[in-house]
Structure formats: C-alpha cells, structure tokens
C-alpha cells in the first residue's frame with residue numbers, strides 16, 4: 001500500500017518535469033491576493049490568460065481547487081501535482097475553448113471546507129464557509145473587474161479536498177457557476193435541491209481510502225431523489241483508488257468539451273421522441289408527412305389518407321430510438337388544427353425492442369379532443385424499457401365522414417432505462433455475526449431507480465432494505481439487488497463461516513500514525529489500515545471478554561515486501577513478529593502468535609519499532625475463546641463526556657451526547673462486533689432500540705480527535 005503511493009508520487013513528479021504539464025505551468029502568471037476584510041494572510045494563485053486575449057471579447061473562466069497535498073505557499077504545487085488546472089490551458093483545448101484558468105493555493109493550516117475529509121457528507125449549515133473559500137471568491141470577483149470575463153460562464157472543478165471545495169462553493173452560490181466537476185469529494189446532500197438544474201459531472205473511485213465514496217454517492221442520490229434530472233453523463237464511479245480516480249477523470253476524452261457545451265438541466269421526464277431516432281408510419285400524405293408528428297410544433301401535422309383503413313381509418317405511426325432504450329411513463333397526443341372527424345378516438349400504445357414483438361403499454365377507447373390543437377395527456381403504468389414505440393390507431397373520431405387520420409404531435413415521455421445494476425462488493429466472506437454494508441449503483445447514473453434487496457437463504461444471511469448484510473449461520477447465500485426501473489439485477493455471493501472466532505477489525509482499532517485504506521479487495525469489515533513506515537506507528541486492538549491464559553491470536557495482513565513489527569500485550573512488549581512477504585498488497589494471510597491474556601479487557605498492539613522494517617496492510621485480529629456472556633469493557637475515565645439516557649434502556653430510543661471533538665460513533669455488542677457506526681456530524685444522537693438486537697450490555701465507543709472513549713449501556717427488552 002505504502003509502496004504504491006510512493007511509486008505514484010514519483011511518477012507524477014517525473015511527468016511534471018519532462019511532460020507537458022510543466023510547459024503549461026509556465027504560462028500561468030504567479031499572483032498574490034490580499035483582502036484584509038477577510039483575513040490577514042495573502043493567498044497565492046496562478047492565473048492563465050488566453051493567449052489571444054482581446055478586451056473587447058468576453059471569456060469564460062475555469063476555477064480549479066486542488067487537494068490537501070498541494071497546500072502551501074510555493075504557488076506551484078497546485079499546478080504540478082496533476083492536470084487539474086493545466087488541462088484547461090493546454091493549447092488544443094484553448095484552441096477550441098479559450099478561457100481564463102484560476103488555481104488558488106490553500107495555506108497548509110487551512111482547508112477549503114473545515115471538515116475532516118475522511119468523514120464524507122457534512123452540513124453547510126453547521127460548518128460556515130471557510131476563510132480560504134471566501135478568499136477564492138474574492139479573487140474571482142476581483143478578476144471580473146480587471147478582465148473581460150463572462151460572469152455567465154464561470155466553471156468550477158476540484159479534486160479531493162478541492163472536491164469538497166467544489167460542492168461547498170456551488171451549494172453556497174448555486175447560480176454563480178454554469179457547470180461543475182467535483183472529483184473525489186463530498187457535500188451536503190440535504191441541500192441538493194439548490195443545485196437541481198446545475199450541470200454536474202461527478203467522479204469518485206470506489207476503492208478510495210482518503211475520501212469515502214459515499215461522499216459523491218450521497219450527493220448523486222440526493223439529486224436523483226429530486227426527480228428525473230436528464231443528466232448524461234452525471235456520475236462516473238471507477239474501480240480505482242483516490243489518486244487514480246481523479247487522474248483518470250482528468251483524462252476523460254470528453255471532459256473539456258462537456259464542460260464548455262453543457263446547458264442547465266431540464267428537470268422532469270424526457271420526451272423520448274426528441275432523442276435521435278427513426279420515424280415510420282403506415283402512410284403519409286404530402287405535405288403532412290410523418291416527421292411533423294414529432295417536430296414539437298402544433299401547427300404542423302401527420303396525415304394518413306391513402307394508407308388508412310377505409311372503414312375505420314386505422315393506421316399507425318412509430319418512433320424507433322437510435323440510442324439506448326427508455327422507460328415510457330406518460331404520453332401526449334395533440335389534435336390537428338382542422339377536421340375533428342380525423343382525430344384518433346381509439347388506440348393502443350405499443351412497445352418493442354426488435355420492431356416485431358410488441359407489448360401493449362396502454363389501450364384507450366372513445367377518447368375525445370375537446371378542441372383543435374388540443375393536447376391530451378395519458379399516464380402509463382410501465383417499468384420496462386423499449387427502443388420502439390408505436391401508436392396503433394384503431395379508429396378515428398367519425399369514420400363515416402373522415403377521409404383519413406391525423407394528429408399534430410405525439411410525445412412519449414420517460415426516463416433513460418437502467419441498463420445494468422452494480423453491487424459492491426460482489427463476493428463476501430463473513431464470520432458468523434459479521435455485518436457488512438453492500439452498495440448498489442445503476443447504469444446510466446441518471447436513470448433513477450428504487451432498488452430492493454433480497455437473500456436466497458435468510459438462515460445464512462439476511463439483508464436489510466438498505467443493503468446491510470448480517471451473517472447468521474455457516475453456509476452460502478446469494479444477495480440480489482433489483483432496480484425497479486427495467487427490472488435489472490446484480491448479485492453478491494455470501495459465504496458465512498462459523499470458526500468460533502471473534503474478529504476485531506483494524507479499522508475500528510486505535511490508530512497511531514496509520515490510517516484506513518480500502519484500495520485492495522477482499523478485506524473484512526469496512527477496510528484495513530496501512531502506513532507502518534515510521535517508528536512508533538501502531539494499531540492497538542481493545543479485546544473484550546477474553547479468557548485468562550495462553551491464547552492464539554491471528555493477525556490478518558498482507559505485504560508485498562515482508563518485514564517485522566513488535567507485538568505488545570497490555571502495554572508490555574512481548575516479541576518482534578516477522579510478517580513474511582505475502583506476494584502482493586492484497587495477498588491476505590494469517591499470522592498466528594501465542595500470548596497470555598487477562599480475563600476480560602486486554603490491549604494487543606502491533607507497533608513499528610527501531611530495527612523493524614517493511615510496510616503492511618492489516619485487516620483484523622481474530623481470537624477464539626471470547627466470552628459472549630460477560631462484558632468487561634471499562635467505562636473510560638472521562639466517560640462523563642459521553643452522556644447516555646436512559647441507561648438502562650428499556651423503552652424508547654437511546655439519547656447519546658458526545659464531546660465536541662468526536663469524529664465517529666460506534667456501538668459494539670458483547671462480542672465486540674460493531675452493530676452500528678457512523679461518522680459524527682452532530683453531537684447528539686437518538687439511536688432506535690432496533691439497533692440493539694437482543695437484551696444485554698452494549699458499548700458506546702466514541703473516537704475523538706484525541707482518543708477513543710467507551711461507555712456501557714444496558715438494554716432490557
């Protein structure tokens with residue numbers, strides 16, 4: 001893991017020295033912005049001015065917000081770490097889309113958004129706009145007074161910490177930018193309606209270990225929940241880690257042209273007949289051709305005289321989509337401006353995917369158009385997608401007098417079909433009682449759809465309505481997620497083991513100098529920990545309910561280089577442990593050690609000491625003989641910082657108040673398994689009793705910026 005990162009940094013530096021990035025960086029003027037009304041420091045920024053700049057022409061402007069690693073005062077790192085700023089200044093792109101590019105640099109002490117970027121979604125109400133972002137806005141406002149910049153064509157993009165900055169900026173100033181590209185960041189989903197019509201192309205990697213992918217998913221889901229938004233593209237999720245994801249996004253071939261040509265989003269259903277397609281009809285009569293049924297003008301019409309059935313004037317007209325299929329949900333017919341006897345009266349709306357096998361979507365008889373150029377609307381109950389839609393007209397209004405059938409417009413309204421559903425992960429290996437969150441996403445991402453979850457074997461594993469899997473007993477089960485739109489499914493194969501072990505996940509342990517990563521496959525729980533490069537870096541497991549005496553402890557780890565680390569039990573150094581090369585950073589292997597434990601609470605720590613070498617990914621520590629009937633977790637000394645009410649909990653919900661610097665709330669059952677966890681975005685929680693599956697003692701664990709606090713709650717059912 002660590003090694004991968006180092007390699008990547010070396011690659012980026014190499015490219016920036018010999019590649020094109022550096023060349024364009026030279027074309028950016030180095031500037032310093034001061035505004036004592038906002039802050040006392042001056043903010044460095046780089047400014048690219050279009051080479052053919054002419055003050056009589058107005059130009060668009062692209063603002064780029066860099067990531068945390070490029071903070072500082074050198075006014076250089078934000079240009080050279082990646083193509084986030086320089087992409088827009090590259091000659092080929094300037095030739096097509098001349099624009100200003102602004103790349104401010106955040107001081108090392110600041111953030112674009114004052115939230116911990118490992119936490120994902122946050123509240124813009126709770127977290128005021130940062131001084132740094134205020135300075136950025138002031139830079140843009142000032143540049144607009146100095147150059148001929150088109151205020152209606154301001155664009156914003158940013159990655160990582162700058163992805164947060166991008167969401168924050170557009171949520172606080174929803175009409176300032178014409179379009180935005182937030183990469184690998186997070187925002188405030190509760191405010192999604194503010195940007196419901198803003199064109200967005202959102203990027204994230206689902207192996208992101210720095211900013212959780214939930215940050216982008218939460219925003220995308222919140223925007224989709226507002227209704228059919230007709231965005232395409234909208235959200236691109238790669239099977240990649242943090243850095244690879246935004247580097248891949250910056251290399252998307254259509255990214256630049258998309259930004260400069262996208263227009264405000266039209267909310268609501270799409271008229272399928274406005275998408276590219278082929279029109280056909282049973283017949284048509286000059287000059288009232290079939291195309292005039294789809295030209296969005298009620299003054300023009302399609303008329304079928306010769307082709308119509310002479311008795312009923314029955315006929316048909318059809319629209320075949322050239323591109324992907326749509327789910328029709330509504331349609332409208334507008335009567336022509338003359339000859340009411342030619343109006344359609346009875347018809348079927350048909351759908352097909354091959355033009356020969358047709359499904360009836362709707363049947364109408366004795367419909368009346370109350371006037372000329374009258375639009376009637378009809379709702380469908382349909383979730384299937386089709387590429388062919390045909391209006392089969394069975395009779396006209398007055399067949400006795402009508403010389404044909406005609407209509408002014410046919411609209412078929414719907415949403416893009418879900419073409420596939422993805423579930424992550426696709427394979428789950430769980431120990432009995434493990435709980436694991438599954439994630440579903442639909443393709444294309446603007447094809448909004450409700451999803452449902454089911455298990456093939458609930459005795460082995462159950463799944464909640466939100467995709468939370470609980471392992472109940474040894475065996476196999478298949479979890480299926482189904483998208484209502486077009487009925488597409490995806491599966492996750494679950495294998496549950498019952499080895500009588502209790503897992504203590506490294507990502508829930510106390511960390512010193514290390515961090516949570518998710519960029520390898522097949523880890524247990526919510527991730528693993530890495531960065532054991534420095535002396536003193538450690539992971540410490542709090543073991544509850546241990547049996548006294550000699551015990552085997554099993555560390556699950558992976559390393560592509562091998563090395564050694566020191567093992568401590570209850571603060572005492574036991575021995576140096578060799579962790580052999582497992583062949584790759586995701587080559588998970590068990591390392592068994594024998595130690596002596598006390599009854600009840602123990603700490604087991606793996607720490608990098610002088611003389612140890614190598615980097616490791618550590619997934620979890622597992623033990624047998626963990627007592628499940630007793631819990632001996634001590635309340636933390638400063639337990640008063642966690643306030644629980646009522647305790648014991650017999651009815652209602654549990655009220656939890658946390659210290660101001662809390663970052664994560666977890667609830668563990670008597671075996672030490674996490675039954676509930678969420679990042680702390682507020683300091684008061686109401687936990688529903690359903691979280692506590694059975695009667696007994698539970699531990700409320702709170703991670704703060706300084707330490708990890710525990711407090712027990714007794715649940716009486």
Ligand SMILES: [Ca+2]
Nearest residue numbers: 271273274296
């Ligand atoms: Ca139309």
Ligand SMILES: [Ca+2]
Nearest residue numbers: 292297300408
């Ligand atoms: Ca027309």
Ligand SMILES: [Ca+2]
Nearest residue numbers: 524525527619
């Ligand atoms: Ca783990």
